[in-house]
Amino acid sequence: PFESERKLMTTVHAKPPSTVFGLEELEDFLASEGAGHVAFTKGALESLLPRCRGVWDGEQPVPMDDERRARIDEANRDLASRGMRVLAVGFKPLSVGEENDPSGWEQDLLLVGLIGMIDPARPEAREAVITAISAGIRPAMITGDQPLTAASIAAQVGIVTQDDVDAGKVHVLTGIDLESLSREELDQAVGDVSVYARVAPEQKLKIVQALQDQGHIVAMTGDGVNDAPALQKANIGVAMG
Numbered sequence: 001p002f003e004s005e006r007k008l009m010t011t012v013h014a015k016p017p018s019t020v021f022g023l024e025e026l027e028d029f030l031a032s033e034g035a036g037h038v039a040f041t042k043g044a045l046e047s048l049l050p051r052c053r054g055v056w057d058g059e060q061p062v063p064m065d066d067e068r069r070a071r072i073d074e075a076n077r078d079l080a081s082r083g084m085r086v087l088a089v090g091f092k093p094l095s096v097g098e099e100n101d102p103s104g105w106e107q108d109l110l111l112v113g114l115i116g117m118i119d120p121a122r123p124e125a126r127e128a129v130i131t132a133i134s135a136g137i138r139p140a141m142i143t144g145d146q147p148l149t150a151a152s153i154a155a156q157v158g159i160v161t162q163d164d165v166d167a168g169k170v171h172v173l174t175g176i177d178l179e180s181l182s183r184e185e186l187d188q189a190v191g192d193v194s195v196y197a198r199v200a201p202e203q204k205l206k207i208v209q210a211l212q213d214q215g216h217i218v219a220m221t222g223d224g225v226n227d228a229p230a231l232q233k234a235n236i237g238v239a240m241g
Contacts, residue, residue, distance in 0.1 A: 035093030
């Protein structure tokens with residue numbers, strides 16, 4: 001199953017016949033590998049790409065190299081900068097017995113490609129942000145999306161300006177950044193940062209606590225069970241969904 005720590009999800013399938021795949025090349029490759037099953041993995045590119053030994057080019061596997069890696073990164077940046085959520089997809093042939101050993105399912109993958117999905121903000125979101133700002137509230141967005149996607153969506157709803165995004169002036173704080181900050185550094189950062197990306201559920205609680213330590217009254221919205229601790233800690237918790 002998907003886990004926010006791994007940012008990956010994997011399913012294992014009995015190898016279907018080529019009539020199902022519709023790809024004789026893939027069927028031939030799986031047969032040459034002695035594959036009885038196939039593992040399919042999807043998730044964040046930064047989690048999946050390091051686990052890939054190569055790329056499936058539509059006909060055969062080709063080794064991963066710096067040129068292909070750069071091309072993949074460029075495609076990811078292009079999709080994310082347009083506000084898309086990006087999923088990377090890979091697969092691995094499993095020989096007999098490997099389907100029972102989960103430790104190897106997400107290793108030595110072959111990258112199939114990237115999927116860019118548009119998950120637009122609701123039309124009323126921008127109006128709500130503008131209303132909040134006019135009332136003296138400083139809105140901030142906390143998301144599990146990657147930084148480029150987060151910045152683009154933040155601009156769409158009015159939390160930051162598109163000009164600042166284009167100029168690279170928007171400071172997006174990631175979950176990895178949060179882990180590296182001391183408590184004093186975090187207290188200072190939350191006063192300026194309005195966009196947080198790749199944030200784990202427990203880090204939302206840290207952000208709320210740091211804002212409160214600075215004397216702010218914090219309202220927190222959330223729609224998942226992982227948001228519950230931060231919703232409860234906030235001065236105003238708005239459970240949605």
